[in-house]
Amino acid sequence: xxxxxxxxxxxxxxxxxxxxxxxxxxxxxxxxxxxxxxxxxxxxxxxxxxxxxxxxxxxxxxxxxxxxxxxxxxxxxxxxxxxxxxxxxxxxxxxxxxxxxxxxxxxxxxxxxxxxxxxxxxxxxxxxxxxxxxxxxxxxxxxxxxxxxxxxxxxxxxxxxxxxxxxxxxxxxxxxxxxxxxxxxxxxxxxxxxxxxxxxxxxxxxxxxxxxxxxxxxxxxxxxxxxxxxxxxxxxxxxxxxxxxxxxxxxxxxxxxxxxxxxxxxxxxxxxxxxxxxxxxxxxxxxxxxxxxxxxxxxxxxxxxxxxxxxxxxxxxxxxxxxxxxxxxxxxxxxxxxxxxxxxxxxxxxxxxxxxxxxxxxx
Numbered sequence: 330x331x332x333x334x335x336x337x338x339x340x341x342x343x344x345x346x347x348x349x350x351x352x353x354x355x356x357x358x359x360x361x362x363x364x365x366x367x368x369x370x371x372x373x374x375x376x377x378x379x380x381x382x383x384x385x386x387x388x389x390x391x392x393x394x395x396x397x398x399x400x401x402x403x404x405x406x407x408x409x410x411x412x413x414x415x416x417x418x419x420x421x422x423x424x425x426x427x428x429x430x431x432x433x434x435x436x437x438x439x440x441x442x443x444x445x446x447x448x449x450x451x452x453x454x455x456x457x458x459x460x461x462x463x464x465x466x467x468x469x470x471x472x473x474x475x476x477x478x479x480x481x482x483x484x485x486x487x488x489x490x491x492x493x494x495x496x497x498x499x500x501x502x503x504x505x506x507x508x509x510x511x512x513x514x515x516x517x518x519x520x521x522x523x524x525x526x527x528x529x530x531x532x533x534x535x536x537x538x539x540x541x542x543x544x545x546x547x548x549x550x551x552x553x554x555x556x557x558x559x560x561x562x563x564x565x566x567x568x569x570x571x572x573x574x575x576x577x578x579x580x581x582x583x584x585x586x587x588x589x590x591x592x593x594x595x596x597x598x599x600x601x602x603x604x605x606x607x608x609x610x611x612x613x614x615x616x617x618x619x620x621x622x623x624x625x626x627x628x629x630x631x632x633x634x635x636x637x638x639x640x641x642x643x644x645x646x647x648x649x650x651x652x653x654x655x656x657x658x659x660x661x662x663x664x665x666x667x668x669x670x671x672x673x674x675x676x677x678x679x680x681x682x683x684x685x686x687x688x689x690x691x692x
Contacts, residue, residue: 394506
C-alpha cells in the first residue's frame with residue numbers, strides 16, 4: 330500500500346518551471362513597473378485526493394527567507410504581574426535583546442491593546458502600520474475579540490510564538506521567514522506562499538522542496554494525499570511540478586470500499602433470511618403460493634398490456650345505444666296511439682248511444 334510520504338519531486342523539472350515563471354514575469358513588466366518594486370510572491374498550489382475531514386494550519390519553515398529585514402513587525406505580549414504597561418514593554422525588550430532578536434519593531438502588552446486600541450480607527454491604523462504580527466501563545470486566544478475582522482480578512486492574523494522557549498531567536502526567525510498552509514474541510518485545494526520572484530532559482534527550488542516535505546508529513550490524512558502540485562504567481566498560470574501515479578487512484582478507491590461492502594453485506598444477510606423463511610414453508614404451501622402468484626400475474630397482464638383495438642368497442646357500443654334510444658320512443662308512441670284510439674272509440678260509442686236514444690221507436 331502506497332504511503333502518503335512517497336512524494337518525490339524532480340529537482341531539474343522544478344527548476345525549469347521556476348525559471349519559466351520568472352521569465353514570464355519579466356516579460357510582463359512595463360516601463361512604469363520597472364521604476365517600482367514589481368516582485369511577486371510565488372505560491373505552491375496543492376490538490377489533494379480527498380477533502381480533509383478537519384481544518385488544519387501547518388507551519389512550514391523555509392531555508393531561505395522570503396521577508397526583507399526592513400519589514401515592520403509587532404509583538405503582542407502578556408501582562409506581567411505587578412508591572413505597568415511601560416514596565417512590561419521594557420521587560421520584553423530586554424529579553425529579546427538578550428536572546429539576540431532584532432527584528433521586532435514594537436511591543437504591545439495585552440492591557441494596552443485592550444484600552445488604547447479599542448476604537449475602530451485605532452485598529453485600522455494599527456493594521457496599516459505593520460507588515461506582520463506576532464503574539465505570545467499565552468494570550469493568543471484572547472486577541473480575536475479585540476483585533477476585529479479586518480486582521481483576518483487581510484490575512485494578517487497574529488502568529489503564535491513561545492516567549493519562554495530556550496531557543497527564542499531561532500523560533501522567532503523560523504516564524505518570520507517561514508510560511509503557513511491553511512487546509513480547510515470545504516475543498517481539496519490549498520495554497521502557501523513559498524518565495525519571491527526576485528530570488529534565485531536554486532533558492533526557490535529549495536523552498537519548494539522543503540514546503541512539500543513538511544506539508545505531506547504534517548497532513549492529518551491516511552493513504553496517498555497529494556494528487557497534483559503546481560507553482561504560480563499572482564498574475565500567471567499554474568505550472569505543474571508533480572503528478573501522482575494512477576496506481577494511487579486504486580488505493581484511494583480501495584479505502585472507500587469497506588463502507589460499500591458493509592451495506593452489501595447487510596443486503597445479502599436480509600436476502601438469506603428471506604430465503605430461509607421461504608425454505609421453512611411446506612411444499613404444499615409452496616405450491617399454493619406459486620399458484621397464487623401465477624394467478625395474480627395472469628390477472629395483472631390485461632392491466633399492464635394495452636388493448637390492440639381500443640377503437641372497435643366504442644363503435645360497437647354506440648350503435649346499440651342509438652338503437653335502444655330509437656326503440657324506446659316507439660312503444661311510447663304506440664301506447665299513446667292506442668290510448669287516443671280508445672278515447673276516440675269511447676267518444677264514438679257515446680255519440681252512437683246518444684243518437685240511438687234520439688231516434689223514436691216505431692210502433
